[in-house]
Amino acid sequence: MSITVVIADDQLMLRAGLRMVIETEPDLTVVGEAGDGAEAVSVVRRLRPDVVLMDIAMPRQDGLSATRALLAAPHPPRIIVLTTFDTDENLYRALRAGASGFLLKVSSPEHLITAIRVVAGGEALLDPAVTTRVISAFAGRPGPAPPPELGELTPRETDVLRLLARGRSNAEIAAGLGVGEATVKTHVARVLMKLGLRDRVQAVVYAYESGLVRAGDGVTGQ
Structure with a gap:
């Protein structure tokens, strides 16, 4: 089609x-x-x-x-x-x-x-x-208090969200964290579901607006 x-x-x-x-x-x-x-x-x-x-x-x-x-x-x-x-x-x-x-x-x-x-x-x-x-x-924006729903993410899901915010593809996230792409897809789906987000673009915005990621931060698994 x-x-x-x-x-x-x-x-x-x-x-x-x-x-x-x-x-x-x-x-x-x-x-x-x-x-x-x-x-x-x-x-x-x-x-x-x-x-x-x-x-x-x-x-x-x-x-x-x-x-x-x-x-x-x-x-x-x-x-x-x-x-x-x-x-x-x-x-x-x-x-x-x-x-x-x-x-x-x-x-x-x-x-x-x-x-x-x-x-x-x-x-x-x-x-x-x-x-x-x-x-x-986002570099010059003041860091807000982390929203409570971030606490619902597992440590690995939090790592995945940070990497999403850096614009990494599923393949790059998998390589950085030492897991398979299928596992990354599962983590991404769970992050979006738990945070009520539609897609990766909204995840990027959320990660910066929530203060989870700031310019210059390091990311676990890289």
Whole structure:
């Protein structure tokens, strides 16, 4: 079954380029485009795509508020935010908006295609450069008191959450902790369930907002 995609960006040439890349893949289909956030909300609600590529800076309604509007509705799509890192605050707001993936606009076509398939499959994806900026964005924020639900995690689950916050893949976490990938997947699923989180992106935000991870911290198992 084909994965359906809507592209939301105010640059016509960029939309055309993204469409060209996506439609070279037999399992991906671009079903619509939008030139601003308001149009994106309308198009997505009408076409109900699996995945939305969402620019942040757009006229009328920006991509962040459009993302929040779409994710607040029943049966929301998976959203990948395309960013050029306008400011750290924009990045932080994008994370809080709840998108499932984050990519630089200069990412390779292969990375884009992989991201679409990953988020369509229910996973989340963070560009490693995005994770670096997340760390920087949280570096100057005061550390809050740890929330009580953190105490429900086992020591190994806490280690896994710290590594997730550093942008590690399941394979990298498995290598760092000396366990199998299947074990890591189980730990990740339990972390998300216990903390009431939807995916890895929310786990990254949670780890920093809760004070579990701060810029410059070491991580057990590395």
